[in-house]
């Protein structure tokens with residue numbers, strides 16, 4: 001592991017002061033003045049989240065980072081070194097993070113990767129016999145399926161190596177950078193305070209929805225609705241405009257009527273209707289169509305496993321598959337469904 005920068009423990013705390021800092025110190029086993037943190041997955045969400053985490057932790061705390069993409073780790077280390085926000089260590093493997101950090105956050109792309117990274121962290125089952133004897137506190141902010149998340153949690157708790165909380169997030173890349181994310185958590189009630197304190201270093205709201213797995217259940221239900229609302233909004237805007245309505249007048253009417261939803265009001269798919277929407281900048285940025293499709297399919301799979309009927313889901317998933325394959329839509333914000341439908345731009 002490589003130490004990137006060290007700063008005197010006497011330097012002032014940035015955000016965690018007073019009671020919050022004192023409470024958090026209660027679960028540090030290294031020393032009264034230091035805590036150790038880990039962050040794995042420095043992607044579009046994870047990188048700015050880890051940056052906010054590092055900026056809000058006391059400088060003498062250490063943050064261990066890990067990503068298969070070495071460039072992301074190097075860029076993070078260079079940025080933190082420049083801004084002098086505190087100690088960062090580059091870990092070569094997830095296991096090194098788990099061996100050295102008490103509280104570990106992951107933001108990874110899919111269920112298979114989450115599973116393999118956690119297996120790597122907890123195998124062999126000797127974490128609490130190393131330098132840090134305290135059980136680890138794992139928070140997974142990835143959007144994955146509930147069954148995989150429960151399996152990971154079970155493997156951690158049954159081997160006595162720690163606690164696992166699912167904390168999928170909403171707010172996108174913009175919210176991750178601004179530190180305004182909302183986390184939906186599934187956690188045993190005695191871990192809610194600790195998870196909340198950690199997550200508020202990267203976001204603004206933490207909603208406890210129930211036992212482990214409940215955060216993902218909420219997140220998948222919400223993103224299922226979002227995926228369908230997005231398609232329906234694109235279809236409705238397209239039909240109204242083709243019938244001769246002015247796009248802004250149509251959106252304005254919908255947004256004070258019963259069709260109103262986030263895709264119509266904030267992320268309207270028609271360019272020019274909402275100046276700040278991805279549609280108004282060539283569908284760049286925003287919530288990628290591949291991610292929307294991934295979440296929709298996770299929700300469909302979980303619903304099938306529970307024996308639920310989802311007549312709209314399959315049709316929407318087929319549509320998103322086709323949108324993802326279309327060269328003029330691939331990689332764009334998911335409101336690009338409007339373009340795929342042949343909407344007037």
Ligand code: NAD
Nearest residue numbers: 041042043044045046067068069107108109142143172173
């Ligand atoms: P991303 O693909 O940009 O980043 C994932 C990171 O994980 C990458 O840096 C990648 O190199 C790293 N990684 C992959 N395999 C790894 C491994 N085996 N070990 C260590 N690192 C590994 O994804 P993202 O957009 O940051 O999303 C992360 C999670 O958050 C996903 O589950 C996504 O669904 C969810 N999410 C994303 C958004 C969004 O707007 N991007 C919003 C809400 C939730």
